[in-house]
Amino acid sequence: MDDKSSISFIHFSDTHIGNHKSFQLYKRNTFETSAKLINHINKTGAAADFVIHSGDIVNSPDDDSIQLAKSLFSKLIKPSYFINGNHDTPSMVENLQTGFSESIANAGVSRFFTLNNIIFLILDTQGPREIDPHGVFSEKQEKALSDFLSRSTGREIVLFCHFPPVSIDSPWVDRDMLMINGDRLHKLLVQSEARILGVFFGHIHHHFTELRDGILYTSAPSPFSRFSILPTDQQVRIESGIPISFNYVTISRDSVRVKLITIEENNFSQNQ
Numbered sequence: 001m002d003d004k005s006s007i008s009f010i011h012f013s014d015t016h017i018g019n020h021k022s023f024q025l026y027k028r029n030t031f032e033t034s035a036k037l038i039n040h041i042n043k044t045g046a047a048a049d050f051v052i053h054s055g056d057i058v059n060s061p062d063d064d065s066i067q068l069a070k071s072l073f074s075k076l077i078k079p080s081y082f083i084n085g086n087h088d089t090p091s092m093v094e095n096l097q098t099g100f101s102e103s104i105a106n107a108g109v110s111r112f113f114t115l116n117n118i119i120f121l122i123l124d125t126q127g128p129r130e131i132d133p134h135g136v137f138s139e140k141q142e143k144a145l146s147d148f149l150s151r152s153t154g155r156e157i158v159l160f161c162h163f164p165p166v167s168i169d170s171p172w173v174d175r176d177m178l179m180i181n182g183d184r185l186h187k188l189l190v191q192s193e194a195r196i197l198g199v200f201f202g203h204i205h206h207h208f209t210e211l212r213d214g215i216l217y218t219s220a221p222s223p224f225s226r227f228s229i230l231p232t233d234q235q236v237r238i239e240s241g242i243p244i245s246f247n248y249v250t251i252s253r254d255s256v257r258v259k260l261i262t263i264e265e266n267n268f269s270q271n272q
């Protein structure tokens, strides 16, 4: 780390904005829950350096949904970064970003930005429709990331992606939702374990943390729904009466701290 003693970011995921404000998914209004989340972040997130949305921004990437998402997420005061989820398209995600400082051209690794000498790498692992809702870590990306890790020796790296790269000990997730070749990504990261500060993802609509071979994997919740991820869950079970929540991540010289923050909705006035 360079000049600052720590970097903080707010991580949330899977907002599934629909084509109108009253759109519901799993019996919950996705626009309203996201609006409350954004309002809360703008009021309380002053110390954060940026916001990251790890994908499934919209439920379906039609023009009306994209415009509604754009109008909503443009209200975020902090620099905001977005990952392409399996419900999104790369071009709409490009349009939502509010400030990349650098990019990797023709490398198959989407984008990165640097803060405090830390590299924040955003990996787009959306695959063809046939494998949905899996993602895939392609051979091209593996080569590009391997080269990138070689070129950036000595620099600390944070990785963002939509799909879980590793199994999470929940049968339906491990069968249906993982990043294909995520084990290859994991092996690559383990080779640079000392400088990989964490892998942050979404897609499973649930907070999750695992330290595997020295690599920290953490997912952020969805504001409007939660998928059950128990070791006994053979099929997805959806909980929608859940509190709006997000992760608050702080990286300092000696730790990576992840706080699951829950919003008390009664704190909001009628004009949200």
Ligand SMILES: [Fe+2]
Binding pocket: 014, 055, 056, 085, 086, 087, 133, 162, 202, 203, 204
């Ligand atoms: Fe997803």
